[in-house]
Amino acid sequence: MSQQLIKSESAPFIHNAGIKHVKEGETFFKAMHNHPECAEILLILEGEGTYSIDGISYKVEPQSIVIYNQGVWHEERAVSNKPHKMLYAAFSNFKVEGLPDGHLVSKNVSPIAPIENFLLIEELFKELVKESESTDFESNWVARNLVGALLGLILRNIYKRGSTKKNSNKHKIIGEVKHYIQENYHQNITLEELAKISYISPYYLSHLFKELTGITPFQYLMQYRIEVSKHLLINSNSTINQISYQVGYQSETHFQNLFKKIVGVTPGKYRE
Template identity: 35%
Template sequence: MTQYFLKQDVHSIFEDGLLPKLLYICDVDQAYTRLPRIMHSHDDIMEIVFIKEGKGVHVIGERKYDTRKGDLLIYNSHVLHDEMANPDTSMSVYCCGVTNLKLKGLPANHLVSEDVSYVIHSGEYADQIEALLKMMCTQAQEGKTGLVELCNYLLCALISLILQIPQEVRALTNAEESFLSNRIKDYLDENYLEDINLESIAQSLAISPFYLVHVFKEATGSSPIQYIIRRRIGEAQSLLINTDYSVTQISGMVGYDNISYFTTLFSKTVGMTPKKYRQIWTKISK
């Protein structure tokens, strides 16, 4: 028998000893991951996604990642992310939403700093991470007494384990090095729900529409108008999932007075109508 004594003078990774809280956990199979989850962010929540099977393409913050089995995706609060499975593979994931997370030296509900990769290759830790997530799912499904405490402690174990994995410092992309492209993106993020077009954006930033499109597309791979559409559709998805507003109300809230045009854009981007999308995600939450 080998007995190990834990060092009792080791400081907690959590600031002031406050423990994070698990808000939700999902075991998501290919039937749902094949639906693109368009550009969105969370104000008071951070998410941890673990890819059990398959491959995908994820845009987190300013960077595009080709993701695969065993990868951990870290969505800090307020960080935009865009999710799409590879249609040629069957991607399944665990996803958990976390709040009340405060690590020393980082903003609230941030698991990693901005200068490291938002995708972590779990490697030798994969089996342990998946086991913790599976246990959390099982406990949440069974709903027994002590569920909240048990899942929160499992969450602490998960976060502690993730922080043991060496983090990769990410190189700056051209977009991050370009002051102008960042100005354009900041403006779009602040005003995407407003009645804006290419000309009004260019006028506000005191540049020509042609140069605006060139700089932004060179940095991000999409035009400013395409970016606005994805931001609006992403916001619409969040409203469909998390509120009881009607599709007509949501259409107006994300900047489209014409419900038919909104439905067409949504269907083209997501692959189904807003009504169908809500019905599918309502089933997940039950």
């Protein structure tokens, strides 16, 4: 039987929803304020900043969710003169088990978190904004239920992160990414490509990979290419130029410099 955290008997009420797009060269700053009658969620699409929530400063990045419990004091400041884009929704009439009315997270849970299923949440959020602004038949009811769906997905994302099952799934994802790199290292692999085979967002994959391995996916790719080139230098008659192409580098000079930086000697010296 699935765990049920949301105890509300009806869909949340929407106070407002929309999209905020600060263009390059513009300033985005919202002084300290709160919303006594509703909670609010933000989905960061673009740009970085520093948000103060309940007296604590947090760094916000793309593809992360920001949660303001009802009544919490907060301040928003984007990186100066850089683009900043977000989707937002304020709502009330919901109850999460074990928490005060209007609260989505407890004080020991970070109100800012990377989103695992970002693309799905982004699409639902955009549809919510569209319906909340529409005058079409039953648009308000559709928008309210979309808020409910978003809350369920966000709570699932937050409260499963610390579980054993979730940790096991994290290692499975990274294992699959490593396996893909090992079989395709000679190709031009992108972070978006790795995210697609993992069914998670590029930002979350990069965050997760470094959390579990200590390095980024591209650092792993680079290290694996060097390991393959070491094997080829010892066990094949291919020239260094041929080997550089075989492991995915179009420039022999770049390969030589990278090899020496990682191994400590040039490919030619290693082969001796």
